[in-house]
Amino acid sequence: MPEHTILIVEDERNLRRVMAAWLEEEGFATRAAENAEDALEQFARNGADLVVTDHRLGSGRNGLDLMHALKAEHPDLPVIIVTAYGNVEHAVEAMKAGADHYLTKPVEEADLVALVRNLLNRSGHALPTQQPEQNFGIVGESQAISELLHTVELVAPAPSTVQITGESGTGKELVAHALHTASPRANEPFVAVNCAALPAELIESELFGYEKGAFTGAHQSRPGKFEEAGKGTLFLDEVGEMPLAMQVKLLRALQEREITRLGSHRPQPLNARLVTATNRDLARDAEEGRFREDLYYRLNVIPLHLPPLRDRVEDIPLLARHFLEQFAHQLGRNPPALTGEALSILQSYPWPGNIRELQNVLERTVVMTRGDTIGPDDLPSTLSSPPASGKADFTTHHLPTIERQVVIDAMEKTNWNQSRAAVLLGISRKQLRTKMKNLGLLGSEGDEEPEGGSGSLPSD
Ligand SMILES: Nc1ncnc2c1ncn2[C@@H]1O[C@H](COP(=O)(O)OP(=O)(O)OP(=O)(O)O)[C@@H](O)[C@H]1O
Ligand SMILES: [Mg+2]
Structure with a gap:
């Protein structure tokens, strides 16, 4: 039956x-x-x-x-x-x-x-008690991650080329794996090639393979990565680093859905699904001639972007717990707990190295900490005094100092018109006057704004 x-x-x-x-x-x-x-x-x-x-x-x-x-x-x-x-x-x-x-x-x-x-x-017919799939190891509960997981499920079955962008350490390779695992190709090979790690003169033979005698030193025939991937997934990491001459060859292979080993005249069908990743702005590179525009469009059929960790701090508690458990387990210990204060330090640090950096910090912390809780003092001190970024570093100033600067800026922008400055700041004129008085920006008691809006510059 x-x-x-x-x-x-x-x-x-x-x-x-x-x-x-x-x-x-x-x-x-x-x-x-x-x-x-x-x-x-x-x-x-x-x-x-x-x-x-x-x-x-x-x-x-x-x-x-x-x-x-x-x-x-x-x-x-x-x-x-x-x-x-x-x-x-x-x-x-x-x-x-x-x-x-x-x-x-x-x-x-x-x-x-x-x-x-x-x-x-x-749908529960055959294995009703099966655990829900574990999101392919992608941890996070931010909207960005939920949407990403949804898109992965959506596009995984298609043969279309996917391009994953994001800063270093945001999880691009993890997502490439997820696309493979979620696809009907899951039982076929997943082959990764790091384009930045290969010298320009090797990349072609690496990708396409070669026949014996194709060049000096080709003592025997070898399949390329496209062939190795078969009907599976070929992941081209850091594709933005691929030399222009090689980009032409890749484009041709994708257009013709065929690959030919170096030194051979017999093309073979290209069946692998291509997933690429880059931490560069390839659209800009294409515009400025550093990357072939036609190849860019060919690769960017389905774009997936991974936002930096500092833009999804909601994920940090789950990620921290995940890594603490993982590293404690490796050491045969119970995972330590994280105090609220320690967590808030993790959530206010900008994480230029993204999840990989968080992972490294927590690994170090687990190794170095003996107790069963991790407090602020157990974390590397560099996290509490992050290096100055491009943005103004407000964290080292007192709130009143910042507020004073903001009010002065608004007043200067509006030529010292209190009503317009209040609108700019989103407060009432009365509130603005109170603030200015408290901050010492209003000269004498009852220093009324003259008609026309021009007041005097505050004396410091
Ligand atoms: N959402 C996540 N949940 C759990 N682990 C993650 C997550 N994102 C990244 N990681 C882990 O962080 C590390 C870095 O991720 P990955 O290598 O995928 O980043 P990448 O974007 O490819 O970085 P690079 O640009 O430097 O190559 C890996 O160990 C990965 O497993
Ligand atoms: Mg990577």
């Missing part, structure tokens, strides 16, 4: 049959429909545990309409939308409309089967 029934909705007869055969081979029961109306009728009569539908159905309603109709009654029914090759907009539209996943044509047997299994497990 098959466990699950899949309803396949596809107007192309051959594809419908092929998909049914693949799924039946895996032990699923299938039903087929060629349009939305037919599908709804079948579903009403026989039900199904999962629906795979083409986005475009020959006549009548399309796959999204069908999905809406089905989900209105059965919100938990998993639906996979199949879209035309390269039609990322349709795919994204489908996911936004509530599809559980999408596949692009040509549909690969392995992708379809993996996705169906995955969704049936997740």
Whole structure:
């Protein structure tokens, strides 16, 4: 007895049959429909545990309409939308409309089967007690991280190239891994290449491979990283450092979806999904001629940005606990607790090295601390007196000094017109006068603002 029934909705007869055969081979029961109306009728009569539908159905309603109709009654029914090759907009539209996943044509047997299994497990049919996936090791509860996780789920199944940007240490490689793990390619290789670490003259043979005798020293043939990645994911880290000559070759490979080993005339299909990362502003590099513009657009199909840690301090408590547990565990100790004061030091430091720096600081701290709590004194002193950044460093001044400066600035900007300065500061004129009096900015008692708004400069 098959466990699950899949309803396949596809107007192309051959594809419908092929998909049914693949799924039946895996032990699923299938039903087929060629349009939305037919599908709804079948579903009403026989039900199904999962629906795979083409986005475009020959006549009548399309796959999204069908999905809406089905989900209105059965919100938990998993639906996979199949879209035309390269039609990322349709795919994204489908996911936004509530599809559980999408596949692009040509549909690969392995992708379809993996996705169906995955969704049936997740919707609780086969493994109802399975733990919710642990966000691929990405810790955080800021809005930026929630959105990132959502986008990862959304784009992971697509073959489209993803470009991850963010400062050093923000987690770009971790996200590249997540994209792989969340995709139907998870069981295929994940191959990472750091473009900055390879000398210009090696990068081509590294990526494309070579045949014996292709150049001096090529004593035997070797596959390149593209080939090694196979149907998996190729992660090109620090892609902004790739020499211009190599950028041309990469672009050609992506356009033709083919790679050729050095010294060979036999091109091979490029099946890997490409994920790139950079901490540079590649749009600017492209504009200024340091990076090929056509390649930039080719790589930036789906951009993912990781904000710096200082812009998501809400993540610091969870991250700190995560790293404290991790390092204590490695040392066979119980994780120490963090005092509120220590946490607030961690949250006010600007973290130029981002999460990697936080990770290093906490590792050091766990190693050096014997007690079971970490207080301010256990943290490196550099955290409490951060190096001056580009911005004015207000933290070393008393509040009244800052306030005085702000009020003087506002007065100068408005040519010492108290009413307009008050508007600028967002307070009432009366409040401004009180402040000025307290700060010693109003000369004598009752120093009224003259008509026209010009007053005298305060005497210090
Ligand atoms: N949200 C997160 N949750 C848990 N660990 C994280 C998170 N983000 C980053 N890390 C960890 O921080 C370290 C740095 O992350 P990663 O290497 O992915 O950064 P990167 O952006 O690639 O840095 P670089 O630009 O320097 O290569 C890694 O050990 C990673 O596991
Ligand atoms: Mg990295």
